[in-house]
Amino acid sequence: MSSELDDLYQEVILDHGRRPRNFRKIEGATRQAEGLNPLCGDHFQLYLKLDGDRIEDISFDGSGCAISKASASLMTSSIKGKTVAEAEQLFAEFHTLVTEGPDKVSLSELGKLAALSGVCEFPTRVKCASLVWHALKSALAAKSTAVVSTE
Amino acid sequence: MTSPVHPSPPEAEVVTLHRPVREAFDVERVRCEFPILARPVRGRPLVYLDSAATTQKPRPVVEAMARFFDQENANVHRGVHFLSERATEAYEGARERVRRFLNARQASEIVFVRGTTEALNLVAFTFGRLKVRAGDEVLVTAMEHHSNIVPWQMLCEQQGARLTVAPIDDRGVLDLEELERRIGPRTRVLCVTHVSNALGTVNPVKRIVALAHARGVPVVVDGAQGAPHLPADVQALDCDFYAFSGHKIYGPTGIGVLYAKAEHLEAMPPWQGGGDMILSVTFERTTYNRIPHKFEAGTPNMAGAVGLAASLDWLAKLPLALAWEHEQDLLDYATKALSRIGGLRLVGTAPEKAAVLSFVFEDIHPHDIGTVLDREGIAIRTGHHCAQPLMQRLGLSATARASLGLYNTRGEIDALVAGLEKVRRMFA
8 A cells, every 4th residue: 555545544534534523513503604526526514603703613514535524524623612713724724734745834733634634645635625624714704604616 | 765564563452361250359459559558657557447538549549640730730621722632631531430430321410529518519509499499398318417418408498498307227227118208299309328427328229219209309319438339320220419529439539529410400500600610701691501511610620530530440440349349248347346345336237238337335435445546556437427417316426437448458357356455444
């Protein structure tokens, strides 16, 4: 097995892909967005509960590949409790990680999200890893419900 | 002056003394004509199982196109000069080559287009617009590619007509009784694929055409996956329209064919306006060119047509019946091999199939399967295969699809099976 493949499908990724965290619907979500990758069929709903500027709760459901699902699971775990500005900052870091590689970012700031560093060697999978982040961005930008698509 | 003592003898007649009873199909020899098949991918031999997306091109096709550019290139149908004449001969020669391939009655029934998608759009927005009125129906099948759904849907929206759908069963077989029931008094056109790109199902087009014609309904056949794998004899099928793409039949991209019965082409309004599709233009009125030129506005894809003709020549030089037999053997071999993999389910199990193996594997997403196989040098397609309504019907969001060409081997199927075992080890 190539080591790049092992880097992509790290144990953390496989674990979050199989047993995604925050995989549920939030009743009474204040923001909601749909993430759709029409090419491969990844399709998620993202739910947020905002308390002022703070992301009080965040969750997702839907279906997709191991990368997109693990990314959604890790993303929701890392930004719960953060402010909108902190979440946006994290997205910028994460985007650099998956497009340019781990050398270009501070891995300590990314925490568990660093598990997705292998994605940068797989350009066709960047959109899987970033799908739910784009959904987050549009959920934060929109007043209520939004649909994003990465293709 | 003396006349030559030894005049040249007449050209010797070639006599074959030992004609083989049955020419063999040698897949290794065929592979030699595809340099790309010999290149390594990610440090491993390439296993190309994505021919339904696009086939690889044999050297004769590439060489014919290079020769055209090197020796014959000029604009067609215009100049009085030498090269323009040569280019016109090459382009119109390609049309005649396609006519022979499809067994059309006349070359004027062959319209060159960019590909199957453009061909189907052309039919929808000329023939369709002519025939389909408010309250009418266009009948498609549940297994159509988006390119044989969306143009008709757009037409129906514009005309206030209704798109109706002939259902399939869980194996991916068209229900002919239901199809027949759906051909109603308002059905103006029936659109069906020859071979399903997502399932491999071969549809009984000849029977479907007979059913439709008995009710006066013309039939449009999407031959993108049909022409590369089955005889596409338009007179035998008796279809009204047949569309296919060059790049799925070992030819270049950007060139495709719309066959239409001459009577339809004569009645259809032009599609795009411009040069080459006219006889005369004034600001008051334009007289359109005769068929098929009426439908070929602008400078056509000349080298593409030459490349397509070369691919059809290349096919004709093979023992084609045996080549297709090889492909069918390989499909059977692969079907058995994949069926033995626990947790793998083939999607599309029609008794009549061609060249396509769609499958789902445990609950591993097809995209992850594709990435792991890619690292083994194995190219497959993953996703909805531009047939989302079909995927919805089957309750799937995506499948993995291995598709075959004449150049594939049993060894490559074995590599696929081994690759899938790696996928299982990684995700199970």
